[in-house]
Amino acid sequence: MSNAFDGIEPTAVRNVTCIGAGPIGAGWSAYFLAKGFNVVSYIHSKDEETSLRGLVNDAWTSLTELGLAEGAELARLVVTSDLGAAIKDAEFIQESAPESLPLKQALYKTLGEIVPPNVVIASSTSGLRMTDIQMQCATAERTVVGHPFNPPYLLPLVEVVGGKHTAPGAVQWAAGFYTVAGKAPLVLKREIPGFIATRLQEAIWREALHMIVNDEASVEDIDFAVVNGPGPRWAMMGPCLTYHIGGGEGGMEYCLEQFGPAFKLPWSRMDAPELTPALAKLLIEGSARLAGDRDYSTLNRQRDAGLIAIRKALDELAR
Amino acid sequence: MSNAFDGIEPTAVRNVTCIGAGPIGAGWSAYFLAKGFNVVSYIHSKDEETSLRGLVNDAWTSLTELGLAEGAELARLVVTSDLGAAIKDAEFIQESAPESLPLKQALYKTLGEIVPPNVVIASSTSGLRMTDIQMQCATAERTVVGHPFNPPYLLPLVEVVGGKHTAPGAVQWAAGFYTVAGKAPLVLKREIPGFIATRLQEAIWREALHMIVNDEASVEDIDFAVVNGPGPRWAMMGPCLTYHIGGGEGGMEYCLEQFGPAFKLPWSRMDAPELTPALAKLLIEGSARLAGDRDYSTLNRQRDAGLIAIRKALDELAR
Incomplete structure (x- = not known):
């Protein structure tokens, strides 16, 4: 062959x-x-x-x-x-x-x-x-x-x-x-089951199923939380750039310093990987590449503008 | 007290x-x-x-x-x-x-x-x-x-x-x-660590970290996948209603029948809970409540209209 x-x-x-x-x-x-x-x-x-x-x-x-x-x-x-x-x-x-x-x-x-x-x-x-x-x-x-x-x-x-x-x-x-x-x-860098986006989607879905089966949240609660919370952000910004902005002027580096320990809190059912210096480096450098020459204030303004545009567009439809 | x-x-x-x-x-x-x-x-x-x-x-x-x-x-x-x-x-x-x-x-x-x-x-x-x-x-x-x-x-x-x-x-x-x-x-029904939306966000984040640390995806890949894939849907529809529509006319029930076994595929790192009849019932009934009197074709049209509005609004901004 x-x-x-x-x-x-x-x-x-x-x-x-x-x-x-x-x-x-x-x-x-x-x-x-x-x-x-x-x-x-x-x-x-x-x-x-x-x-x-x-x-x-x-x-x-x-x-x-x-x-x-x-x-x-x-x-x-x-x-x-x-x-x-x-x-x-x-x-x-x-x-x-x-x-x-x-x-x-x-x-x-x-x-x-x-x-x-x-x-x-x-x-x-x-x-x-x-x-x-x-x-x-x-x-x-x-x-x-x-x-x-x-x-x-x-x-x-x-x-x-x-x-x-x-x-x-x-x-x-x-x-x-x-x-x-x-x-x-x-x-993709290599063949992984579920590829990238479906794995991310599966992770959310599995945590949602755990909450539903444990009577911690209803089906409606899950959808309400996503649509009114992180959902609109994800239409325009992935989780990495989101945390990069979440760190304010300090970006991903500050975010990892501040929330690093929280990665180990038993929030979702999935164990977090060890936050090694090598992983931190990947995250910090990758986020910097995503941000490019946009500083915090520019990113912040762009996120706001996007969220406003999405909200207005969906409000207009609902009328 | x-x-x-x-x-x-x-x-x-x-x-x-x-x-x-x-x-x-x-x-x-x-x-x-x-x-x-x-x-x-x-x-x-x-x-x-x-x-x-x-x-x-x-x-x-x-x-x-x-x-x-x-x-x-x-x-x-x-x-x-x-x-x-x-x-x-x-x-x-x-x-x-x-x-x-x-x-x-x-x-x-x-x-x-x-x-x-x-x-x-x-x-x-x-x-x-x-x-x-x-x-x-x-x-x-x-x-x-x-x-x-x-x-x-x-x-x-x-x-x-x-x-x-x-x-x-x-x-x-x-x-x-x-x-x-x-x-x-x-x-919330009860006090759970991380509440609902942050747990869902954490689940995505943890799976992303695993992919990054295993060299399966770069930071840019993660954000690119979310923004161009499931992200825009989540701005207007949670994971439950998304799968309800994904099941076509058959809704969540058909979706669970068709993809049920896939819940056990080792996609994300988090174990899925057992898809018991009780859990299936919660999902099917909850999704039906979310859909209300909207049939498949109405939901489909509403999703499309929302995605188009979001895409147009963000395109307009990028100009």
Whole structure:
């Protein structure tokens, strides 16, 4: 098996094939259509066409509101349950089949035989490893994970990572193509279960489940706390920059000095790692890079402006 | 010690005293001023006045942009380092002194002696228990936690909970007053370390630290993943309603059936609790209450509209 990959220029892609009739597959189809691509949507059975088109239409309404690319047309969508026809002209394939390893392994075996090897196949999987998915694929070097967030037509993140047999060039190609297509790709340093964003989401979810099962908080309490508390900040600033600002003029360094011991308080159920000088260094230097040349007062003003804009926008909607 | 509390009507409060010269104390002062209250800001030392006024002025700019209450005036702020003078006319006290238990215990001992017992004293503490803080206070029945999120003048959440000696009436009074003052109080079922929102925030932070220390993600990766992925959703929808929508027409019930086993996958470092029928029931019923009479398609549309509004608002700012 070769570990090299030689694809066409990401900017030259015109034809995208999306596999899967669920909200993720349909969301991707709508998204690529809105960006002006020709899209073929593969569905497992003809019965799924009505539901798929319904999901695409709903997403199209939202995408139209955000602004379509020049020449984008809903009418460009071709729906077929013939896999050979679906992949015939594909220059990129986004696979969003059900989350079953045997099913995906069989699908990648077939795709590996019928899709030209210079076409990247990206999986929307949120929990499976590409190393496992690509196990029976004869052309595994061009298979990657391209994990979106729901709804994939509105949230920009796509986590990109290869499996054991993926060519590094295919990972780079996918990241390049997603960028061209207007997404925000995040290339992972290595294959970790759940990737980055889902792990963070899982951590919150698990702590929430513990509180609910212990009668410390109701389902409503959890959602109320997030939406009225840290949620609006996370729409514009991650936890690292948040703590960097939380430290005032002293930034992350002061924040770690001041709250360092609190990392060991038994708040959430997850043990904190040891706050070693090496970890502190990573945090302080990383936060400084995030802040760039923005000083505390600038960051503070930007955070406030963002929170005000979000609050006004949501208030306006609620009227 | 009496466990009853008999305060004035929350709607009748005109005079608020804020203790503390840091970003939280100053943020509260600015917030109450913007809502039209007379505010006395107590600082430990005269040296802190310039810094306090600077923080209040910055917050005032943001509050002005959101809209001030009728008659609200920055000039109504009185700053003093005389504690007796600071609390003389107080009808509510928001304490944001440094996070040190001995310091707060001594402060509540003094406040317990000089503040009339029908005035609620609320602590901004993010990590200490009121049961411990109120230990030396002779009038502990009116002391509560009123934990805001930073910045307290923009994020609505206030977690409210009493200590062992707090009168339930004082907790209710504080929640009522915060509501009158335009905040979003969340009364906790019981005193748990870190309260609800901070525990959720801690869970994310701890998983992020594990990924950083294991070289699975950089500081920038963490923030990039949150802001471009789950973050914008959390500004308007908590994790429970998010999964309820994630389940499509089938809601939380379908979501648990489909992803139930994945709760046990070793994604985050925190063990998930057993997904018992009882927990599933809590989740399904709670999510149904959150959804109310909104069906899947309505929720979906509302989520999309919110995400679009947030994206447009932040794009506009970035221009």
